[in-house]
Amino acid sequence: MTKYKNGIGVLLTFIILTCAQFIAASPNSAHDSSMKKQIKNTVKVLKQGKQIFRHDTFGNESFWGEKLRLHEAIAGENNGGIGPGVSPKVALTLGLKVDIDTLPRSLRKALKKGLVDLDSPDTTLALLKLDAVIGIKARFNSHNQIQTMGITCALCHTQVDNSFAPGIGHRLDGWANRDLNVGAIIAAAPDLSPFASLLGVDETTVRTVLNSWGPGKFDAELLLDGKAFRPDGKPSATLIPPAFGLAGVNLHTWTGWGSVAHWNALVAVLEMGGKGNFYDPRLNDSDKFPIAAANNFGNIRIAENLDQVSAKLPALHLYQLSLTSPTPAIKHQDRESVKRGKYIFNNKAGCNRCHVPPLYTESGWNLHKADDIGIDDFQSNRSPDEGYRTAPLKGLWTHHTGGFYHDGRFPNLIDVIDHYNNHFDLQLEISEKKDLENFLNSL
Helix, strand or coil, X not given: CHHHCCCHHHHHHHHHHHHHHHHHHCCCHHHHHHHHHHHHHHHHHHHHHHHHHHHCCCCCHHHHHHHCCHHHHHHCHHHCCCCCCCCHHHHHHCCCCEEHXXXXXXXXXXXXXXXXXXXXXXXXXXXXXXXXXXXXXXEECCCCCEEEEEECCHHHHEEECCCCECCEECEEECCCCCCCCHHHHHHCCCCCHHHHHHHCCCHHHHHHHHHHCCCCEECCCHHHHCCCECCCCCECCEECCCCCCCCCCCCCECCECCCHHHHHHHHHHHHCCCCCCEECHHHHCCCCCHHHHHCCCCEECCCHHHCCCHHHHHXXXXXXXXXXXXXXXXXXXXXXXXHHHHHHHHCCCCHHHCCCCCCCCCCCCCEECHHHHCCCCCCHHHCCCCCEECCCCCCHHHHCCCCECCCXXXXXXXXXXXXXXXXXXXXXXXXXXXXXXXXXXXC
16 A cells, blocks of 8 residues: 555655755755745645545535435435435445545444445445545434535545455545446436536436446536537547646646646536636637536636635645656566667657656647547547647556546557557557557556
């Protein structure tokens, strides 16, 4: 587990030690005091960002609870909700994760001995009370009945190390949860009329669309342009990207859109249903974004005292930038292959023309047209600048599940290499492709 922890601990240690050494060598007491304040503030903001990333709903209980009533489907009719409820076994099959560090020791022992009923929604509610279900925040009344619920950033962008059991372990913040079936979870809500109203369809159609996404995918543009399916009939949903390794990277979504802070605001307000301000006049384009334009999504304004998003963006941003890409352990017998793959990457294959080390993307406006990379332009045309981002490659080994590219069209990494080999006529031999694959998985 320790080698896979996020970079916040390392970052804080580096900041404190480096600045302490600087202060010790500085004769200027006023400057010393200023540096100490900066260190203290940085530590404080990082902790705030971690809390926001893991636990803040931005007030979206009013959407997921009051409007969709999703908590009622989780509880089940025996607990004041509707339907059979959601048991821990069902929750785990939907890709939801459990934070082992929130569970009391007695409960861990009972789980190991098989003394906990994992088929009962009552157990799910007990886990929610412990704040153990990653990314879901539930509120209970004085009678221990669930009243509402909301979601956090961690729902989609945190994995666990499975150290206790599959789906149960220590948090891995920033890792893409490619097991999470977002569509099926939302489709279970009793009331989908908010989506139906926006899209101009009935709730049955909404459920059909949501259930078409599958594990690890989400369609962030659906409520902006209403394009539920691609021209080939496949769902328009794209893979959940990792949220680590973003320091120094300008555009961090599959098709650009904007900086980390921009996308955080967009997702918090428009996708998660949080209460906050958001401005992006590009969404006023009624041809490209008919739903967004009709509903004024490009200029959401609420009173400052009601805004639960804007003030949290700086700390959230800083925490995300602290999440470094995890480095895999390289088997001894693969080291020579990795070295050869690195040489191929930088020479014969020329991958470094776009995936420029050490960021393994391009500094600045890292977008390319579909023709440049030899694929269709459907997804890129759903974005303001109609391009595909040069994805940073560090930590690539953590998100093989679901395939590669924005929509998982290439099942394996070797398929991506074959695509570029053909598109750019690289004439790579089989052994060279394998070495290149090993190098990419070593980043």
